[in-house]
Amino acid sequence: MVRFDPWNPDFVAYPYRVYDELRRDAPVSYFQPTNQWLISRHADVNTLLRDRRLGRSYLHVATHEEFGKQPEPDFQEPFWRVIRAGMLDVEPPVHTRLRRLVSKAFTPRMVESLRPRVRAIAEGLVDTYVEKGGGDLIAEVAEPLPVTVIAEMLGIPDGDRHLLRPWSADICGMYELNPSLEAQHTAVRAAADFAGYLKALARERRQRPGDDLISALAGIEELTEDELVGTCVLLLNAGHEATVNVTGNGWWSLFRNPGELARLRADRSLLPTAVEELMRWDTPLQMFERWVLEDIEVHGVTIPRGSEVALLFGSANRDPAVFEEPDRLDVGRADNPHISFGAGIHFCLGAPLARIELMESFGALLDRAAKLELRQEPVWKPGFIIRGLHALDLTAE
Template identity: 85%
Template sequence: MRFDPWNPDFVAHPYPVYEQLRREAPVSYFEPTDQWLVSRHADVNALLRDRRLGRSYLHVAGHEEFGREPEPEFQEPFWRVVRAGMLDVEPPVHTRLRRLVSKAFTPRMVESLRPRVKAIAGSLVEAYVEKGGGDLIAEVAEPLPVTVIAEMLGIPEADRHLLRPWSADICGMYELNPTPEAQHTAVRAAEEFAGYLKVLARERAADPGDDLVSALAAIPELTEDELVGTCVLLLNAGHEATVNVTGNGWWSLFRNPGELARLREDRSLLPTAIEELLRWDTPLQMFERWVLEDIEVDGVAIPRGAEVALLFGSANRDPEVFDDPDRLDVARADNPHISFGAGIHFCLGAPLARIELAESFGALLDRAATLELAEEPRWKPGYVIRGLEALNLTVSG
């Protein structure tokens, strides 16, 4: 098999291909997406921190100068939302936005959420165990982070059912060569979510509550578009990874029953197990960067204007960094995985994701006497954001 992100067999089993890439062509050009694939941990880690690359090039050049076609006009509402958040911009705009958002998203505030996260996870798992199982993703993995982020933002409970579909549709634009239908769906979701948040932000500016939208609305330096872009980013990044780490992680444990038994016997391994599950079957397989100045990687010249595809899933299995990388080890102590990125775009929500994962996995281990696969799961067709369609389990309390 070769690198083929549209092939279901590759999406299900990309790791042998990654091993071949690291060994034979650690930096290689992939014509179908006009990208340079970078597969080794050292290179991926270095490029994430290299300021000669960026998530965007629009702060230094126009589309034409970079040899790129301008985005179609119909996509404008999507990019207006996305580029108002900190993920898709570069300094000095990124620096200003991250500083402002960090004021409202402090480590103390995140840690203060732990009791609430524990209560939500416990309630979801209790209901799941009582009914004897079902789709773990739909009934536990998805509702937990969506409920947490909705409560953080101050989204009224009656509106929360809108969030997950909006997020999933928006994230469809990040897949490689998205279909026209996926593009239009992403644009529509971005428009609807932005419209909803603008109304909510104006309400909270006039009548503040104890929530993140109120806190952001009280920052005069933050524009309305930037507030919207920040909230959209927090929702998308704040739960897509958590959902997929939960599904991928339990599927990983079922494929490695000895490690599941270790975790059941010694709950103190939960923190290292979460990091290992993030590494072993990475939810975000690829992250892209634009080359703003000519660079050389492993002796390969990559010109200004090119796009690099940093293969997180490959980097996290690199034997130069991880001992016996294809082995799942819930006690792995030395684990410098890059599932949350690195450099200035390191995931702001990583501490919250870790809390959600620890409480979710812990609750299920505590309350389910038995956990068995009801059927082998199937992977969603997406490659960049990689997760299962469903994870159907049979559970007893």
């Protein structure tokens, strides 16, 4: 067994050499520390994401006990009440109903109509960033852009928006492998606080509706209060965690590949393919998990009902069976079936909005910052599943 170690900072900083060995020697392998089956090849990951014998949850077909699992401790109840009321962690028919209701806000026309506002926000953030000579690109550009966009969509008042990013970061801590007890309690508190805030805001909007998503959701009778809260929390978390990390990881990738950065600066028409390539080359969501609802077989290995599979997106996106010269960053890569947004019924609903945010963010920096230079090499956060940098400190002019 090669050294897959998601708690090792060196592995988190560069997992791709290990992925190469997994794909070649052990495309299906059992990882005892997390009791998961690692799936590393693109074809297998792509197939299993679409296989209805697997699910994000098993609670629609079995109890914890029937699946041989221990129920979560009582203190986690506020967290799971929020998370399991959103569409990401449920399966049909509940998932189908929730996605149908929320997708009305994410039609191609609705999302495209947001582009001028996204551009204005991005340009304003970049102008401020350049005027002060740079700083932490993640804190000053990458984070505020998607948070502002989703906050405006939801209708979160300006004075409350500073609460959103800390809540999201704390909640997402529960998604890491074997989170510490402290991280669990932190996630529970954040979920409870965010839920309380959203419930109060939704009640207010039912009385005085506005032109925002919370008002629209609050007016849907078939949506329960918990489902409204779960949906809004999911939209915040999914709506900006990945975008923030694609921005930070992406610029760090370009600095490590100066020829590709120069190529992008010289030919702005490459921006659409560059955004897709940056999502592939240093994937922000390295792993996505599924429960096995019926026995499956992958490469002759039987994975029994009740098991959990860990689908390695970062490995799939570097698979040489799919990508020519997968370890080479190519901002003009045309054939790029990366799976950074997932696949199947849980394919990221916000993918079109994320692409617009990334295009406008990278475009504004390329247009308005003639020179960007790294002040110091960045450090990776300890998280493996949601993988990003602590900061990206740059000079800008």
